[in-house]
Amino acid sequence: MADEPIDATVADDRPAEQPAMSRRERARAATVDEIKNTALQLMREQGTTDFRFSDIARHMGMTAPALYRYFADRDELLTQLIVDAFADLGAAVAEERDRLPKDDPGGRFFAVAQAYRRWALGESQRFALILGMPVPGYAAPDEGSVTEAARGAMIELKSLFFDAIELGVLREPRFRDAPDPVCRFTAGRDDPMQPDDAPALSAETFQAMLHCWTALHGFTSLEAYGHLDWLPADAREGIFETNMRVVADAAGLPPPANAANSA
Amino acid sequence: MADEPIDATVADDRPAEQPAMSRRERARAATVDEIKNTALQLMREQGTTDFRFSDIARHMGMTAPALYRYFADRDELLTQLIVDAFADLGAAVAEERDRLPKDDPGGRFFAVAQAYRRWALGESQRFALILGMPVPGYAAPDEGSVTEAARGAMIELKSLFFDAIELGVLREPRFRDAPDPVCRFTAGRDDPMQPDDAPALSAETFQAMLHCWTALHGFTSLEAYGHLDWLPADAREGIFETNMRVVADAAGLPPPANAANSA
DNA sequence: GTGTTTCGTTACGTCCCATAACACTAATGA
DNA sequence: TCATTAGTGTTATGGGACGTAACGAAACAC
Structure with a gap:
């Protein structure tokens, strides 16, 4: 029922990054995209992070073994x-964030939080895929x-704090006598919170930032999973916003510039 | 199917609630427990919420179809x-909470938070089972x-607030002008936050309580899933505690009575 | 003792993953 | 132009897993 572009979720705007792409290469790329999109569609329809290789093939009017040419x-x-x-979530968050000026970190955090939540609710399976428990038989092979x-x-969330x-x-956060996490920003470590251009960040602010993320994630994930x-x-919406306002306040972020912030 | 009590929730310490239990019934209950424990063991070993019926049987020195006599x-x-x-998590939380006096809600919340986290870290698969995304092919049949x-x-977390x-x-929480979630405590609704003996709870306090849970859950789940x-x-431990202190403060809970609270 | 219930087995059907062997298409090169 | 070859698909096959059916053995009831 979907032998068309379907969604193109990921393959949205990639104009011509590889102009030198043979006919075959383009066809192959298109098939790869179709496979991925079909997998996503099936995940959405069935509401799980699981999918059957054979289902994808069936959906595409192919036989299962053919998929092994691509994966x-x-x-x-x-x-x-x-x-x-991950790329999609990051892009969604960054896009909403950048609709507000850099000098409004309060508003930007709010935008980030709402984008995070909106994405999670709209793509709960993909959200679970990246930030839930690792999928059944899966052990990240390509760790890198x-x-x-x-x-x-x-980094999208982080940069907001650096700007602030x-x-x-950035007000002094409410994190009094916060213990300094050793790795806070020891350069070189390849942890995901590690920027290459890390300015000084107090232990308190680091924790405040982490607090923002974990609180945001907690509400969002519970909601996305139906808990x-x-x-x-409609109440959830308001509760979420109030929650985020409290969190932002604790983190030392100023209130949003423009009060009208309910998209 | 369920033609027997089966239950035997965890079957740890159940002295003799059913003295009238025939030899067969006892054997059956034991087998049921063994199946459940084997399933849990396999989940732990493989680090997933998935398990194969046939694996369980193999592990128990049985053949797979035999399990269908029990489930x-x-x-x-x-x-x-x-x-x-759920029962186990609730019990673990309640036990830690009740080690502190009722008039120390700050300490009690801290204990609840730590118990919640400890349980989640020690039983991450079961944690994902109940509070993560629904397992692949599973649709809660026995909703009730x-x-x-x-x-x-x-309720374990909630009762703490009622006591306070x-x-x-309970100080006034930092949740100014919190929108009142309509269902806050309209009796009769069979939502999980619904107590039968619900006293009045301000919209702000309700949200504060929810905030405590979601923030606690956010950090815990991210940590439990390895994110x-x-x-x-060791840094995580400290960060968690600081986080929880900030959350408790925002919720209007007083600080813990005895400062020595790192079990 | 016989008859019944319970529990386990083996045999089977179906579905899925993954591989192997084979067939068709299209880009390539003399 | 036409044979070569890589790429892409197919059917055939093996190995597992879920779940059912039919059957055997042991425990229980009388």
């Missing part, structure tokens, strides 16, 4: 989906690319 | 494991029992 096995496709999902993708997504610091608008279904949907 | 299918076993996990179990676990209110030690592995383990 060595199920795990390789899964890895690709994970990398794409996944880590790199995760790092890219997390440079602008001097807050007992709250009416 | 109608994989889902029924899964449901049991979920119900058990699962909801009931979830409700029981959540009754004692009058905070880039932080040194």
